[in-house]
Amino acid sequence: MTTRGVEWLSAAADDPADCRATWADDPRAPYALAAGRFFDVVTVEQRVGMETFDQLLHRGLPFGPVVLDHKARRVGFLLGSRSQETFLHYLAQEDGTPPTYRYLGHGSVVVVPGPMPMSGDRYQWLRAPARRPIANPLRPVALATMLVASTELLIRVDRYGERYPSEAALALPTFEGTATDAG
Template identity: 35%
Template sequence: MTNPMWMRGVEWLAAAASDPQACKREWDRGNGTVLMEAGRFWDVVSVPDQLGLLALDIMWYDPVRMPGPTLVDSAARRVGFFLPPDPTGHWVGAGIRHASKGSWVAVPSPYRPVGCLEWIVPPDGSGTLHPPLTLELALREAHGTLAVLAPVSED
């Protein structure tokens, strides 16, 4: 039985592909990921995994808002947050990358992990994305927390 949320997520995500039908066929075969251009329907802010997972945890505390689509790459040890194209925000910092128009993102099916890529929060088909300001504030808070927890080196 197919989960309706997954199907809506597949349709929404595939719409960002240059050939949505070919994209869905690739995912149905389970052969891997599809390269999609950022900047049309969404951008991606990619951060080191420790920072990203802590920021996502911080965002879960908002009882009104569910976080937007979030992808983890366990091999690269990175977390990718999907947010509106050309977001306002300050995406600077050690290891923070902003994929926008002209950048390509490897995207697995919303319902099947592929190798090291997996959705922590899969797209639900509603078009919900991470609000840029919420994400920026969560990343800043997470960075502050990690800085406090970092071991002090003995020189």
């Protein structure tokens, strides 16, 4: 994360100077920030979140910083503050099953990784803020669209796997009738 990214993110803290001091002492330290000031956050379960992240990235769609919480197994997508109405509108426009999600806006708190988390840390940046994100009204649209598309894709993948198990799964030995009589 760049210095400008740290400045923008820490400005969302109740005490920005304390946040910057914490990160200066330990750049791995997670920090609780208020949502709704500079950003809102949409969180989803990790599997849907990772697929959505990959789809947004590979398709070149607009999206901002993204955080992963390994322990909670959730991915959080940062949107511009006050994006909820647009996000919900476009989520409802999609054909398909929207994922279960949490929308964190004004009055919510989100824990973010420090500027330099290590690979074993609970909180990781999938995409760290490099600076204050440029306002883009298409971010909530792209996120809503890809969340539904990713959910539908994963539903199909799971259904396919149940219907057509892999040869390796079919070749697993069964243990029926292999017990020996120890008496």
